[in-house]
Amino acid sequence: MSVATLDLSRIAPAFADPVRESQAVFREVMECMARPGRVTRFDRAPMAPNGLGKAAGAVALTLFDFETLVWLDPALADSEAEAWLRFHCGCPLTTKAQDAAFAIVTDMAKAPNLAAFNQGDAKYPDRSTTVILQIASLEGGPVVTLSGPGIQTTTDIAPQGLPQDFWTQIETNQAQFQFGVDVLLVASDQLLALPRTTTAQIKGG
């Protein structure tokens, strides 16, 4: 991990009004975590560098700080996105997926298996990693039907650009409750949540 001095002139701005904006972002993330599959939009969030989407950036600015160890996709190592996160969030970074409180995955082709992240402790399942997966789009992909707490009957989503075996990983993740990671799927300025309680069924699958 580089500890070189940050070139402040090259760091893009974050929230203009951190108090109000992080509150608004959090409420949306909270509603999404409570209602898996619900899609929200952060169109007014600041642009994050290096193709890190507005949604991933907004979640980072809202939830990361010196207390959260963050696993950042190796594709973003030593990038302006890394400097942006270090400067605005003050979060320590780790390369050990097992230690991370949060993870940002941007390169889906090389994405680690969800099982590589911290799965939580039997007595403290809340210590598991929250994985932010940035994909191409939350629409237009194969239709997947979700059910579980937070969903009245079922709800359909159609994210695009997930690895082949992603839904198998989600199934394994859900089956080992109370252990498991919680996933935030983000694409550009959109976000939906897949907490460990959610069951996913590929339509026609």
Next chain:
Amino acid sequence: MSTPVPARANAPERYYNYAYLDEQTKRMIRRSILKALAIPGYQVPFGSREMPVPYGWGTGGIQLTAAIIGPDDVYKCIDQGADDTTNAVSIRRFFANVADVATTEDTGEATIIQTRHRIPEKPLKAGQVLIYQVPQPEPLRGLEAREIETRAMHAYEEYGLQYVSLYENISAYGRIAATAGYPVMVEERYLMSPSPIPKFDNPKMAQNEAVMLFGAGREKRIYAVPPFTRVRSLDFEDYPFETQTWEETCALCGAEDSYLDEVILDDAGDKMFVCSDSHHCAERRAAGHVGPMAGHTLDQDAALKEPAQ
């Protein structure tokens, strides 16, 4: 002499952050809320802060509200169902003051409802958040004093002791005698304390449309029940769960299906039963419902219209 204009919240002379808590504390609480929602019924430890009210006055609920509230929210606070009790009035004024929010007594128009010991009678809907103030988050604490043990019991789903306790209740009283804080099972996995709400309110937790958050300030725990989640009150096949019922109706509004408080009126033993949910009762009276003692001085609206002779 002119009266000094009170400083707006967030004005430099207030010396505190929007919604009272500092941003780092809010982030910590927000992270705990997300994990609590992801593991329904599980108690997430959090770094509870010193608040400007004593423990037992709702410090857990206040911290949850402070972490989620924004200027567009409409805030309602109830204590034992009533909007007009000291604790509820103080907390409502606190947030009107530090968070610039509109406040209301109307259950339907509130976006955040903070509660002590009741769930409003009016069904909640999507977009609303119900925040419970919790004195003792651990349902097993009365049976096992050691946190290290109760945490293991939750981890390994060892809830036999709880059932033994209910069974002993039946053998001693012929029924499950618990009336408030009646333990529930969330998604058939975590045993959870519903906070000291009457068991009358327990069925309202199941498949509720609103987000339900629980905060225990002194005990430093946050837990949650997402919308549309299975919440089952513990019972036995031959001793099924039952809620309280009354032979009386509300003396002011005539409601037959709401939770009633017994009010002693004089030394002669006269009494009346009134809705514990003050807004529910007022709304019914405004709609023309009349109870057997309508117009009683306890009915403030009527008392204002026709002063006592």
